Structures are given as C-alpha cells and as structure tokens.
Amino acid sequence: MNKIFILLLSVGCFGLSVTLYAQNNSSFFDKYMQKQTDLYGFNGNVLVSQNGNVIYKKSFGYADYNTKSKLDSNSIFDCGSIAKEFTAMGILLLRDKGLINYTDTLRKFFPELPYTNITIQQLLTHTSGIPDGFDLVSKFFEHNKIASNDDLIRLLAREKPPVFFKPGENMMYSGTAFNLLSSIIEKISGQSYNAYMDEHIFKPLGMTHTQVANGPRSAKKIPGYAYGFIYSDSLKNYVRADSMHSGWTSYLAGIHGEGMIISTTGDLLKWDRALKNHSLLTLATQQAMLSTQAEKKTFPFVHFGYGIRVGKNNFGNYIFHNGSYPGYEGMLIRYTDNDITTVVLSNNESHSDFIADALVAIVVNKNFVMPYVHKEISVKPDIEKYVGKYMLPLLRPPYMVSFPVELVNKNGLLYIHSGAGKDTELKPESSTKFYYADGSDQQIEFETDKDGKLIKTWHIGWGLKKEIKKIN
Structure with a gap:
C-alpha cells in the first residue's frame, strides 16, 4: 500500500512540477518569443495550455503590414490543413448517427467517378491512392473563375487520372481525399459544407471566430482577419500573399475540405478540448479518431488517425496537424501524456511547427536552447x-x-x-x-x-x- 502511495505521489508531483515550471516562467516564454520576433521575424499568435488551462497567450506583430494594424488575441488566421481535422469530424458525426460507414465506397456517393473500392476509411487515412484533383483544376479550369468541389469532381470523372496505388496498399498525403469527404458530407446532410460545419461543430463548441472561408477575404468582411504576407526578396519587404496571384488565393479558393477554414488560437484550444473530452463524438469514435488507423510502411514512416497525425517522440505521445496556405503557417499539437497543448498561427509563414514544439520544451524544461545572435569566428576549424x-x-x-x-x-x-x-x-x-x-x-x-x-x-x-x- 505504501509503495503504491509513493508511486502515485511521485507521478502526481511530476505533473505538478511541469505545471509549476511553466507557470513560474511566463517570462521565459516571453523572452523566447521576443527572440523569434527580433532575430527571425516571427509574426503571429501563440497559445500554450496545460490541462486546458492557458499558461501563455500573446500576439506578436501585425495583422496588416501595410496599415501597421496590430494582431490581438482575437485575430483570425487561415488554418491550412488543420481543417482536415474538422472535415474528419464531420464524417465521424455522420457515422455516429448511422448515416455512413467506414466501408462505404466513394462510388456509392459519386457513381460517375471511375475509382472502385476506395472507402471512407481510406479517404480519412490518406490510403486511398486518389489522384491529385488540384492538378486537374489547374490544367483544365478557367483561372479567371473560382472552382468548386463540383468542378473538381466533374474533372476527375471526365479526365479519369489513374490512382497512385491500389487503395489500402500504401499511404500518400491527399488533399483531394478530404475535398471528396467534404462533398460526401454535403450529399448526406443536405447542407452546404459551410453550414454543416457551423451548425454541428463551430456553434456547439462556442468557436465564434471560426468559419469556412472560401473565395476572396478581407478584414472588412471578416472583422479581425489577419492578412497573410510573404517576404519578397526582390522588394526586401513583406507583400500581401493574395497579390502574388497564387492559385490557392484565386481559382482554387472555392474548393473546401482540405483547407479554407479560418480561426483563432483561442477557438483552436476549444477544439482541442472537444477532442480531449469527446464533446461531439461517442467515446469509442473519438478514441478511434485519435488512434493509429494507418501507417506508412516505407520511408518516411508516419502514422495517421482520422484526419490527424499521431505518434510519439521524446516529449511523449502526440496528436497534431500543421497547416500551410499562402502567407500562413499553423500548428496545433497536444502531448497527451501531460496534456500540454500549443497553438501557433503565423501570417508571415514563420515556422509555427518548430516554434510550437519549442514552447513545449519550455513547459517540460527539456531540450531547449534560447535563441541568440550568432557570430562567425575568424579561424577555420577542422571540419x-x-x-x-x-x-x-x-x-x-x-x-x-x-x-x-x-x-x-x-x-x-x-x-x-x-x-x-x-x-x-x-x-x-x-x-x-x-x-x-x-x-x-x-x-x-x-x-x-x-x-x-x-x-x-x-x-x-x-x-x-x-x-x-x-x-x-
């Protein structure tokens, strides 16, 4: 009995020490983030929580480099591929209601497509081998218009590009799979993807700053919107990403499912807590979403749940998705053993993924080196x-x-x-x-x-x- 008590006490004290270290070192977070800002130009919002309690939250830089308007805690960023988590949730909600099965095939919903034996399970786990629909849209769609999911499906049916591999026999990260999943949500629910996400996910979780945002965006239409910026080597300055005439910010901007969701650090913490507490799904379905459902058998070896990466490193077990969109980089990661969540959203393409993990390193006081100014020595070492x-x-x-x-x-x-x-x-x-x-x-x-x-x-x-x- 005493041995059990001592073991439980030691485990509890370890968790307490991690929490106290982070809470007593908010200045350490500040110092690190200020170094990232001053030395490497980070621009964006960060949030760190443990056990659902925010222990650090701050904004750095501009919502708009041109007007010099500042970011704040309610600033809204493009999430990039973090959106795949929400699309997966939409499918799983339908499954919990008995409206869809993992074994249902793509052609059950879109019989015009030439791909047999591709299942919902495979679309959710990047194991379908489905070809890249964005390539087709870029090649065959008029670039002065905005394509939709229906246009993408029409081009897949017309051009019939072959699958990359036999469904279920390999893994290849696929945005098109999640475009198709979002179209399946529309077909089953009878709602638009935007309306479905809002009614069944965003509103129930109180994610008041989150929405599906297809097409051109502006701070006038979306209060608090932080414009994405890209550094121009030729101009030696940051320029609006949507002025660079990328397909993603023009003719591809109407296609949803793999991206096109905008949010805040605070709303993404609400989302993270919903995953932790299975607020929307049954316990069994939520556990399935966050467990390994597929793994790549060849290098690089990665593991996926449903719409989310899972794995383990020297900080412990993790679940995460990062995201990119012209002008934006985002990371939402939780280390499940100590329930540490970090959210980093950048609107100048800073390395949010590494920064998010460095913030975790500060929390656990492990594997962290404070950034500093580097100076080259004059003597050449033996290399x-x-x-x-x-x-x-x-x-x-x-x-x-x-x-x-x-x-x-x-x-x-x-x-x-x-x-x-x-x-x-x-x-x-x-x-x-x-x-x-x-x-x-x-x-x-x-x-x-x-x-x-x-x-x-x-x-x-x-x-x-x-x-x-x-x-x-």
Whole structure:
C-alpha cells in the first residue's frame, strides 16, 4: 500500500512540477518569443495550455503590414490543413448517427467517378491512392473563375487520372481525399459544407471566430482577419500573399475540405478540448479518431488517425496537424501524456511547427536552447571529421520526420547538401558549433571527446534541440 502511495505521489508531483515550471516562467516564454520576433521575424499568435488551462497567450506583430494594424488575441488566421481535422469530424458525426460507414465506397456517393473500392476509411487515412484533383483544376479550369468541389469532381470523372496505388496498399498525403469527404458530407446532410460545419461543430463548441472561408477575404468582411504576407526578396519587404496571384488565393479558393477554414488560437484550444473530452463524438469514435488507423510502411514512416497525425517522440505521445496556405503557417499539437497543448498561427509563414514544439520544451524544461545572435569566428576549424551523412529533421511536411542529408567539405567550408534545392553553408561560431548561413534559426552542434573524436551531433532548430544520427 505504501509503495503504491509513493508511486502515485511521485507521478502526481511530476505533473505538478511541469505545471509549476511553466507557470513560474511566463517570462521565459516571453523572452523566447521576443527572440523569434527580433532575430527571425516571427509574426503571429501563440497559445500554450496545460490541462486546458492557458499558461501563455500573446500576439506578436501585425495583422496588416501595410496599415501597421496590430494582431490581438482575437485575430483570425487561415488554418491550412488543420481543417482536415474538422472535415474528419464531420464524417465521424455522420457515422455516429448511422448515416455512413467506414466501408462505404466513394462510388456509392459519386457513381460517375471511375475509382472502385476506395472507402471512407481510406479517404480519412490518406490510403486511398486518389489522384491529385488540384492538378486537374489547374490544367483544365478557367483561372479567371473560382472552382468548386463540383468542378473538381466533374474533372476527375471526365479526365479519369489513374490512382497512385491500389487503395489500402500504401499511404500518400491527399488533399483531394478530404475535398471528396467534404462533398460526401454535403450529399448526406443536405447542407452546404459551410453550414454543416457551423451548425454541428463551430456553434456547439462556442468557436465564434471560426468559419469556412472560401473565395476572396478581407478584414472588412471578416472583422479581425489577419492578412497573410510573404517576404519578397526582390522588394526586401513583406507583400500581401493574395497579390502574388497564387492559385490557392484565386481559382482554387472555392474548393473546401482540405483547407479554407479560418480561426483563432483561442477557438483552436476549444477544439482541442472537444477532442480531449469527446464533446461531439461517442467515446469509442473519438478514441478511434485519435488512434493509429494507418501507417506508412516505407520511408518516411508516419502514422495517421482520422484526419490527424499521431505518434510519439521524446516529449511523449502526440496528436497534431500543421497547416500551410499562402502567407500562413499553423500548428496545433497536444502531448497527451501531460496534456500540454500549443497553438501557433503565423501570417508571415514563420515556422509555427518548430516554434510550437519549442514552447513545449519550455513547459517540460527539456531540450531547449534560447535563441541568440550568432557570430562567425575568424579561424577555420577542422571540419573533415564532421563530413558524412546524417538524419536531419525535415523542415517541410511531413513534420517530425528525419531525412537523410550530407555534410560536405567545399574548399574548407562546411555545407549541408540535402539533394533538394541549393546547398546551405554552415558558418562556424566555435570549433564544434555551426549556424545556418540562410538566416534561419538553425544550428548544428558536434560533441567530441577529449581526443576530438565525434560522439554525438545535435540539430537546434528554433530553440528545439534534437540529437541527429550519423548514418555512415
């Protein structure tokens, strides 16, 4: 009995210590985020909670760079692919009502499509092999109009592009699958996707700043809307993303299901709590959504529930989705063991994913390095022992995956060669620590023994320190 009591006390004290550390170090959050703002140009809103209690929430920068209007806690951002969680929820609500089954096929709802044996289950888990409908819209649709889901389905039926693989036998991330799911929601419910989301998800959860937002947007139509901005290398300034004539902000903007939902950090915390407390679904269905339903059998190895990534790292078990849209980057992640949730929404394409994880590192007081100004040393260190292939954290989706890169010696200078894009120089700030010359908050640190032999290698990205493995 005493042993059990001591064990429970120690577990409880660990959770308490994590909470107290975070609550007593709000200035630490501030210092980190101010560094990200001052040194690396972060612009956006952040929120950190534990057990549903907000322990840090702040806005940094502009809702509109042109007018210099400031962000605030109610500023509204595009969520990008975080929207897939909501589309999945819409389907699961219909299943709980007995209106749909996981085994129902796509052709049950759209018999004009040429794809047999693709199921709802496969669409929800990126295992359908469905071809990319956006490519068809870009190629065949008039760019001076705004396409709809019906247009996408019509083009799939007419052009009949083949599946990427036999349904259920592989995994490939698919926005088109979620476009089709949102159209299935419309067909079964008899409501528009926008109205269904509002009535069955947003309003019941009190998500008053969240909506499906197809087509052109403005702060006049949507009070609190934070415009997305992209840095122009030629102009040396931030410009409105919707002025760059991207397909996503013009002719593709009417297609919903994979994106096109706008929200706030506070509303996304309400959403996170609904997932935690199965506020909308039965317990069994909610658990299924947040459990591994499919895993990629080949590299890169990722796991999906229904419309959400699941997995485990050195902070514990996690569920998350990140999102991108021209001018925006977003991340919503919860580490389920300690119930730590971070929401980071940026309207200048800052690395919200890494920043969100760094905020978790502050909460648990683990694997965190405060950003600082890096200065190159004049003496060139011996770099030959660092040359080789490593598994480095990937900076593009899928997040939380390591990818092989090579550190190479170019005329006595150390470079990262990724095989995708130009090589990046690593500038030495000591004999064992190098920083990226591209201006991003990334460093490589080598740990050596007293004889100078390499023991460990670390990647530090946006304050988050992770060991990377040398693979040759």
